[in-house]
Amino acid sequence: MTDKRIRRIVIMGGGTAGWMTAAALSRALAGQGVAITLVESDAIGTIGVGEATIPTIHWFNQIIGLDERQFMAETQATVKLGIEFVGWNGEGSRYFHPFGTFGPPGDGAMFLHRLIRARADGDMAPTEAYSLTVQAARAGRFTLPVNDRRSLLSTLGYAYHFDAGLYARYLRVLAERGGVRRIEGVVASVQQDGESASVRSLTLDDGQVVAGDLFIDCSGLRALLIGQTLGVAFDDWSHWLPCDRAWAAPSAAESDRTPYTRATAAEAGWRWRIPLQHRVGNGYVFSSRFQDEEAARASLLAGMDGAPLAEPRLIRFIPGMRREAWRANVVAIGLSSGFLEPLESTSIHLIQSGIAKLLSLFPARDCSPLLARQFNRVFGQEMLDVRDFLILHYHATTGRDEPMWRERQKMAIPDTLAEKLAHFRSSGRIVLSSDELFRDASWFAVLDGQGERPGDHNPLVEVVGRDNNLHQLAALRAEIAKTATAMPPLP
Ligand SMILES: Cc1cc2nc3c(=O)[nH]c(=O)nc-3n(C[C@H](O)[C@H](O)[C@H](O)COP(=O)(O)OP(=O)(O)OC[C@H]3O[C@@H](n4cnc5c(N)ncnc54)[C@H](O)[C@@H]3O)c2cc1C
Numbered sequence: 001m002t003d004k005r006i007r008r009i010v011i012m013g014g015g016t017a018g019w020m021t022a023a024a025l026s027r028a029l030a031g032q033g034v035a036i037t038l039v040e041s042d043a044i045g046t047i048g049v050g051e052a053t054i055p056t057i058h059w060f061n062q063i064i065g066l067d068e069r070q071f072m073a074e075t076q077a078t079v080k081l082g083i084e085f086v087g088w089n090g091e092g093s094r095y096f097h098p099f100g101t102f103g104p105p106g107d108g109a110m111f112l113h114r115l116i117r118a119r120a121d122g123d124m125a126p127t128e129a130y131s132l133t134v135q136a137a138r139a140g141r142f143t144l145p146v147n148d149r150r151s152l153l154s155t156l157g158y159a160y161h162f163d164a165g166l167y168a169r170y171l172r173v174l175a176e177r178g179g180v181r182r183i184e185g186v187v188a189s190v191q192q193d194g195e196s197a198s199v200r201s202l203t204l205d206d207g208q209v210v211a212g213d214l215f216i217d218c219s220g221l222r223a224l225l226i227g228q229t230l231g232v233a234f235d236d237w238s239h240w241l242p243c244d245r246a247w248a249a250p251s252a253a254e255s256d257r258t259p260y261t262r263a264t265a266a267e268a269g270w271r272w273r274i275p276l277q278h279r280v281g282n283g284y285v286f287s288s289r290f291q292d293e294e295a296a297r298a299s300l301l302a303g304m305d306g307a308p309l310a311e312p313r314l315i316r317f318i319p320g321m322r323r324e325a326w327r328a329n330v331v332a333i334g335l336s337s338g339f340l341e342p343l344e345s346t347s348i349h350l351i352q353s354g355i356a357k358l359l360s361l362f363p364a365r366d367c368s369p370l371l372a373r374q375f376n377r378v379f380g381q382e383m384l385d386v387r388d389f390l391i392l393h394y395h396a397t398t399g400r401d402e403p404m405w406r407e408r409q410k411m412a413i414p415d416t417l418a419e420k421l422a423h424f425r426s427s428g429r430i431v432l433s434s435d436e437l438f439r440d441a442s443w444f445a446v447l448d449g450q451g452e453r454p455g456d457h458n459p460l461v462e463v464v465g466r467d468n469n470l471h472q473l474a475a476l477r478a479e480i481a482k483t484a485t486a487m488p489p490l491p
Contacts, residue, residue: 004364006213007034010202011180012187012225013218014040016050016164017334017351019171021216023064024355026178036179037210039202041186047220047315047335049248050164051274051281052080052261052345055099055157056437060352064174074170076277077162079259079490081137083344087265088450090399095449096260097344098133099157101441104476105149109430109440113458116428118473120457121466127448129477132156135484137260143487152483159345161261161274161281183210187219190229198328198367199225213365216358217332221339226322226332233323234338240391240411241319242287242404243269243341247297248313250279251306259490263343264303267291267402271303272342280306285341290404317341321383326372331358338383343393346386349437353382378435385436388417389443396421396450421452428454 009025011018022038029036061071071077082098089095103111115123115130128134132155136142145156176182185204193200201211217225226232238244254275262273269286284300291299297312321338325331333354340346357379361371394408395417413421420443423429430443464472 004366005034006363006365008212009034009036009214009216010210010212011036011038011216011218012202013220013334013336014038014168014172014182015046015218015220015334016168016348017220017336018216018218019168019175020060020348020351021218021333021355022175022180023171023178024060024359025216026175026180027064028359030178035181036175037181037183037212038175039183039185039187039204039210042184043186046165046168048165048313049246049281049283049315050342050347051276052083052161052272052342053159053348054345055159056349056352057159060355064171066174071170072160072162075160075162075166076279077160078257078276079142080159080161080261081133081142081157081259082445083261083263084137084258085263085265085393085446085449087400088263088393088397093399095445096128096131096134096137097442097445097449098131098137099159100131100133100145101155101157102127102130102444103155105152105154108155110458110461112430112440112444113428113461114464114469114473116454116457117461118469121470123470123473125473125477127445130473130480132480132483133158135480136487137258139484139487140256140259140490141484141487142259142490152479161276163276163278183208187224190225192229196328197230199229199330213329214363214367215330217330217336218334220335221317223322223332223336225330226325226327226336230327230330232327232332234318235320235323236318237320237340237387238318240387240414241341241394242289242408243285244316244318245288245293245296246283246285246315246317246342247293247300248281248283248315249300249304249308250310251282251304251308253277253279254306257490261345265397265400265405266299266303268296268299268404270343271300273305279309282308283342285343287404290402321380321387323380324372324376325354325379326375328372329363329367331375333358337379340383340386340390343390344386344438346437350382350386353437354379381435382437384414384416385433385438388414388420389438389446391417392421392443392446393450396447396452398451424452424454426454427456428458 101108268291
């Protein structure tokens with residue numbers, strides 16, 4: 001009987017995507033006689049950015065068996081409690097998109113309706129006062145969340161900022177310990193099966209041939225296998241997400257680190273500020289239609305809190321996604337599958353999500369098109385959901401008068417986002433499907449932060465009388481403030 005199982009996996013690329021995939025596959029397939037080879041080229045290098053994560057990173061770090069303390073030390077990581085958006089409603093404006101949930105432990109979605117109602121009844125407290133995560137972030141304090149759903153600490157959420165290069169290096173050690181073989185070299189050509197177009201092998205510039213049954217394309221924006229070899233089309237979303245360039249530069253570490261990413265709106269895009277243990281990551285993501293590269297470079301330098309430690313680096317990209325991330329025996333993971341700009345730090349999550357979907361749909365050697373279709377359907381939907389959330393940030397901006405922002409406010413948005421906005425504006429509902437990455441608290445934080453006002457609340461919350469609701473919310477604010485103050489200061 002012929003062997004139906006995949007015996008040779010080739011991972012093309014050794015950036016964050018390549019080494020995350022290698023670490024996860026070597027663990028999941030341990031002891032099953034599957035040879036995993038990773039090909040990367042130091043001469044080509046990696047994209048070298050990607051420092052902010054979202055809380056789903058815990059799930060990935062756990063499945064590959066990372067010890068949190070060691071991981072944080074190895075990658076110079078800091079705690080991230082969310083993102084502070086500055087200037088998105090005009091100069092001087094700011095709001096916070098925290099991880100975790102708003103209000104008391106328990107039903108977060110219903111709490112938001114109590115808050116909407118309290119506002120209509122005269123509650124003037126800022127939204128931040130209802131988030132333990134934001135209060136902790138503002139106080140520079142932190143403690144680990146707990147699972148006990150009766151404790152206020154269960155409403156906390158956190159992720160990390162880390163050095164992506166060190167993360168990949170750390171994962172490489174784990175993957176190589178798990179049996180992954182690394183080959184250094186430039187892939188010069190790709191051989192395909194004439195009939196099925198499946199990839200059979202990669203030939204490196206030194207003549208070495210690397211054959212495989214399944215190929216994971218982690219070659220970054222080049223998309224060497226899924227794009228250049230198999231010709232899978234790319235959907236360009238720059239009419240919705242205008243930024244297509246970024247300048248990035250590090251500055252010196254700060255002793256008083258803020259436990260959050262800062263995203264500051266600027267004339268033709270936005271600047272990020274990400275504090276790590278050993279440095280601060282800075283960048284300016286901008287639209288080349290509205291600002292030339294030199295002016296954007298100057299804008300980054302002018303907006304940095306500290307002097308740059310290195311020459312700013314320019315990265316060019318097109319926001320959008322590959323129409324199929326899996327075709328034949330090639331699965332694209334990482335930037336090769338698409339890129340949605342870094343505003344909500346979702347790329348590393350999408351890498352994890354691609355890996356998880358590949359593990360649950362792991363094919364036999366025939367790489368069934370049925371499995372590929374399912375992968376493409378669920379992965380594609382996740383990209384669309386994240387895309388809509390990002391478009392909201394640009395579209396719902398007020399108080400900015402630069403041409404790019406005026407165009408964003410007027411643009412036609414996808415029907416799926418228009419429907420969500422209509423629900424919120426009319427009844428305060430946040431309508432989500434069960435698989436959506438960003439949940440009620442995230443949508444509320446951004447809708448509310450960008451000045452969207454709901455027309456009503458869920459009438460069911462009226463079971464609590466008006467005065468009772470206002471008193472309970474005042475007591476909750478006091479408890480949140482007290483709990484945040486009682487947390488230990490950040491290390
Ligand atoms: C401006 C910007 C900011 C970002 N910020 C964030 C963030 O805060 N949070 C987040 O989650 N994500 C962020 N991202 C995305 C994140 O950087 C990427 O998702 C992540 O680094 C994964 O990249 P990758 O491994 O797919 O590609 P790369 O890092 O580009 O790696 C590609 C690999 O393929 C190899 N390769 C390519 N061609 C060949 C060849 N011919 N032969 C041999 N090897 C080859 C390269 O050597 C390299 O090893 C950001 C991206 C950009 C552009």
